Amino acid sequence: MFDHLHLPRGFSFAGISCGIKAQGRPDLALIFSETPTTVGAVFTKNRYAAAPVQYDRALLAAKPDGVHAVIINSGNANAVTGSVGLTNARLMAEAVERMLGLTPQSTLVMSTGVIGVQLPIARIQEAMPTLVQALRADKDGFFAAAQAMMTTDTHPKWATEQIRLQDATIHIAGMSKGAGMIHPNMATMLSVIVTDAQLTPEAAQLAMQRAADASFNRISVDGDTSTNDTAALLANGLAGGPLITSHTPEFGAFLAALTQLSTKLAQAIVRDGEGATKFVTVQISGLADDQAAHQVANAIATSPLVKTAIYGGDANWGRILAAAGYSGAPFEPESAELWITGGPNSTSFLPRLHLVSQGMPLEYDEDQAAHRFAQPELLIELQLGAGPGRATMWTCDLSHEYVTINGEYRT
Amino acid sequence: MFDHLHLPRGFSFAGISCGIKAQGRPDLALIFSETPTTVGAVFTKNRYAAAPVQYDRALLAAKPDGVHAVIINSGNANAVTGSVGLTNARLMAEAVERMLGLTPQSTLVMSTGVIGVQLPIARIQEAMPTLVQALRADKDGFFAAAQAMMTTDTHPKWATEQIRLQDATIHIAGMSKGAGMIHPNMATMLSVIVTDAQLTPEAAQLAMQRAADASFNRISVDGDTSTNDTAALLANGLAGGPLITSHTPEFGAFLAALTQLSTKLAQAIVRDGEGATKFVTVQISGLADDQAAHQVANAIATSPLVKTAIYGGDANWGRILAAAGYSGAPFEPESAELWITGGPNSTSFLPRLHLVSQGMPLEYDEDQAAHRFAQPELLIELQLGAGPGRATMWTCDLSHEYVTINGEYRT
Numbered sequence: 110m111f112d113h114l115h116l117p118r119g120f121s122f123a124g125i126s127c128g129i130k131a132q133g134r135p136d137l138a139l140i141f142s143e144t145p146t147t148v149g150a151v152f153t154k155n156r157y158a159a160a161p162v163q164y165d166r167a168l169l170a171a172k173p174d175g176v177h178a179v180i181i182n183s184g185n186a187n188a189v190t191g192s193v194g195l196t197n198a199r200l201m202a203e204a205v206e207r208m209l210g211l212t213p214q215s216t217l218v219m220s221t222g223v224i225g226v227q228l229p230i231a232r233i234q235e236a237m238p239t240l241v242q243a244l245r246a247d248k249d250g251f252f253a254a255a256q257a258m259m260t261t262d263t264h265p266k267w268a269t270e271q272i273r274l275q276d277a278t279i280h281i282a283g284m285s286k287g288a289g290m291i292h293p294n295m296a297t298m299l300s301v302i303v304t305d306a307q308l309t310p311e312a313a314q315l316a317m318q319r320a321a322d323a324s325f326n327r328i329s330v331d332g333d334t335s336t337n338d339t340a341a342l343l344a345n346g347l348a349g350g351p352l353i354t355s356h357t358p359e360f361g362a363f364l365a366a367l368t369q370l371s372t373k374l375a376q377a378i379v380r381d382g383e384g385a386t387k388f389v390t391v392q393i394s395g396l397a398d399d400q401a402a403h404q405v406a407n408a409i410a411t412s413p414l415v416k417t418a419i420y421g422g423d424a425n426w427g428r429i430l431a432a433a434g435y436s437g438a439p440f441e442p443e444s445a446e447l448w449i450t451g452g453p454n455s456t457s458f459l460p461r462l463h464l465v466s467q468g469m470p471l472e473y474d475e476d477q478a479a480h481r482f483a484q485p486e487l488l489i490e491l492q493l494g495a496g497p498g499r500a501t502m503w504t505c506d507l508s509h510e511y512v513t514i515n516g517e518y519r520t
Numbered sequence: 521m522f523d524h525l526h527l528p529r530g531f532s533f534a535g536i537s538c539g540i541k542a543q544g545r546p547d548l549a550l551i552f553s554e555t556p557t558t559v560g561a562v563f564t565k566n567r568y569a570a571a572p573v574q575y576d577r578a579l580l581a582a583k584p585d586g587v588h589a590v591i592i593n594s595g596n597a598n599a600v601t602g603s604v605g606l607t608n609a610r611l612m613a614e615a616v617e618r619m620l621g622l623t624p625q626s627t628l629v630m631s632t633g634v635i636g637v638q639l640p641i642a643r644i645q646e647a648m649p650t651l652v653q654a655l656r657a658d659k660d661g662f663f664a665a666a667q668a669m670m671t672t673d674t675h676p677k678w679a680t681e682q683i684r685l686q687d688a689t690i691h692i693a694g695m696s697k698g699a700g701m702i703h704p705n706m707a708t709m710l711s712v713i714v715t716d717a718q719l720t721p722e723a724a725q726l727a728m729q730r731a732a733d734a735s736f737n738r739i740s741v742d743g744d745t746s747t748n749d750t751a752a753l754l755a756n757g758l759a760g761g762p763l764i765t766s767h768t769p770e771f772g773a774f775l776a777a778l779t780q781l782s783t784k785l786a787q788a789i790v791r792d793g794e795g796a797t798k799f800v801t802v803q804i805s806g807l808a809d810d811q812a813a814h815q816v817a818n819a820i821a822t823s824p825l826v827k828t829a830i831y832g833g834d835a836n837w838g839r840i841l842a843a844a845g846y847s848g849a850p851f852e853p854e855s856a857e858l859w860i861t862g863g864p865n866s867t868s869f870l871p872r873l874h875l876v877s878q879g880m881p882l883e884y885d886e887d888q889a890a891h892r893f894a895q896p897e898l899l900i901e902l903q904l905g906a907g908p909g910r911a912t913m914w915t916c917d918l919s920h921e922y923v924t925i926n927g928e929y930r931t
Contacts, residue, residue, distance in 0.1 A: 191879070430635075440567065468600065
């Protein structure tokens with residue numbers, strides 16, 4: 110499948126080991142564009158925003174002339190590290206800028222790993238020649254970078270999209286590491302998405318925000334939000350084609366592709382959730398507005414009772430309704446229609462099973478319900494009225510393995 | 521310890537088996553006062569309020585002359601049961617009223633158990649003579665009732681208080697069954713508290729609301745809120761003494777005792793949480809107001825990452841700060857001071873350990889921290905600024921056993 114990987118023009122990638130993690134595992138990644146890029150980025154809303162998040166926010170707020178690089182380390186989150194941590198984030202960026210001869214303020218920084226421990230910054234600085242030498246514009250470089258940003262992820266996560274805009278072929282490629290699934294202090298969802306489309310800074314920011322809202326903000330593994338969550342889009346314009354500005358048809362086409370790619374990355378994160386054995390899609394409709402629908406979807410997707418029932422393969426629809434009931438969203442309990450079936454990617458086609466109608470349980474075959482709840486992919490559809498509000502969320506089950514992974518000691 | 525049980529005058533209690541649960545386990549309880557009582561009650565905010573909750577709300581809204589009885593069944597929640605369920609709740613109350621010769625609208629109803637299955641109402645009606653005959657005004661009756669309201673509880677939960685008001689000795693006695701710990705569809709926190717104090721209806725309602733806010737609303741096992749949660753206070757006035765009206769010194773004294781009793785019941789529920797191996801007190805201070813402090817306490821007390829770390833005995837303070845950070849409450853991250861130690865009831869006295877100061881980790885002995893996190897009772901104190909806002913919550917850890925219990929099939 111890697112043969113189909115069409116990377117955007119002008120980007121190169123590297124991933125190496127610099128000694129932050131034990132046993133020489135890859136822990137340092139670099140993504141580089143020779144030509145300056147416009148950037149759209151979204152960050153964690155956690156008040157304990159890590160040093161690299163603070164650094165990137167300040168850099169982007171100063172409206173840089175152009176961003177050329179992203180440096181990422183795993184094994185250490187550089188979070189709750191005070192002014193020393195902020196200095197270290199800046200030193201990481203400056204090391205890249207010096208080595209590549211870039212203008213100041215042209216490198217973003219991301220970190221993921223243990224909280225509250227200072228970065229071994231000297232190791233990162235010393236590894237800079239090796240890191241830059243490893244830069245490659247091909248799939249080997251791309252996967253090396255994706256690998257070096259992993260923590261408890263069991264495999265690298267990536268996706269690509271390609272669209273035609275007027276006479277230009279636009280490429281988008283993204284890599285992510287796991288979210289929510291916070292190994293003892295190994296936090297964070299990180300995503301870097303690169304494209305050779307030509308976007309204004311406003312369009313890049315709006316596109317990343319909208320795409321993240323429809324993808325990374327629709328997943329839940331355990332409901333916890335990390336100190337380091339970041340998704341950044343870098344656009345270098347080398348594909349030619351139209352300059353994409355906000356609210357134009359080209360923007361719509363680009364956003365659709367970016368959203369599709371972000372959704373693939375987000376779903377890959379859930380599928381690789383700590384201890385996850387099942388992938389669950391929660392589709393809510395019928396509420397007064399999308400926000401109310403999202404409230405319901407979120408309550409169901411984060412309920413430990415719903416998630417353990419799914420782990421156990423139990424068609425426990427009462428817990429789904431109960432979670433909707435305490436979500437705080439306004440709806441008439443008597444309006445509930447609930448269906449379940451295997452998820453969209455299930456191997457076997459199973460017609461959907463109607464469990465609840467007009468807020469009351471229907472007579473259904475318990476074996477058929479259990480058969481659907483036992484699928485590796487599950488689709489839960491809950492309609493609560495006739496309003497236009499809709500929301501989809503993706504989540505996983507809550508397993509013994511999750512408790513084991515997260516109950517283990519940090520060291 | 522049962523010798524110290526001083527029950528309020530004029531109440532009698534019964535608990536029997538009527539065949540809702542399998543194997544003849546107790547499933548029907550009655551609490552009765554010959555003289556009419558004033559009632560204060562709080563109910564679930566879940567939109568799927570069960571039939572008995574709807575019935576009680578309507579009954580109390582009609583300002584009854586006096587309530588004489590509470591009938592409680594376990595094994596069936598009578599929730600998501602539509603108009604048939606509402607009729608069955610009314611039939612339960614009417615069976616009691618007919619058998620005891622009471623005026624209509626003088627009996628409250630509570631149910632707990634499986635959702636979405638109609639009550640076997642005939643069994644309850646047929647058991648009425650046996651139930652009424654079993655009424656006793658002593659501790660045997662009291663514990664039989666407490667036992668008959670259990671579902672996945674491993675033991676009955678009860679507490680008593682006694683206070684002097686002018687020349688009268690006031691008794692308060694309460695019984696509860698488990699909350700949050702929702703066995704496959706076995707939902708609900710139920711509490712019945714009886715007293716021989718003399719309260720106006722307004723004072724009874726205000727006292728129950730305030731006491732519940734400081735106790736039952738401060739606990740979390742898994743963050744899920746059931747369809748049936750109910751806490752009711754019945755006051756028959758047989759102790760004599762002053763008529764307690766709102767906002768008087770007597771009200772303050774009664775409220776203090778009721779809050780203390782409710783807190784004991786709430787803590788007993790957490791200690792008996794499904795799969796719980798540790799009891800955790802989360803104390804937050806320094807925020808702008810109590811509501812913000814409660815937001816922080818709630819985020820920490822319901823975080824699966826915090827709860828699995830505590831299960832694993834891991835001094836993972838990063839997760840505690842991260843949960844505070846995403847709680848949505850406003851505070852300066854740099855203001856954080858974090859201490860941990862064994863809980864107030866720990867067997868061994870451990871001085872509290874300062875883990876974080878001014879938002880930064882302190883140098884501390886990892887073994888000493890792990891030793892505290894390994895205690896069966898844990899106290900987490902987090903100060904976030906110099907404001908007056910404070911909140912305390914009680915929670916338990918998230919264990920393998922929780923996943924096992926809640927992943928099991930319902931039948």
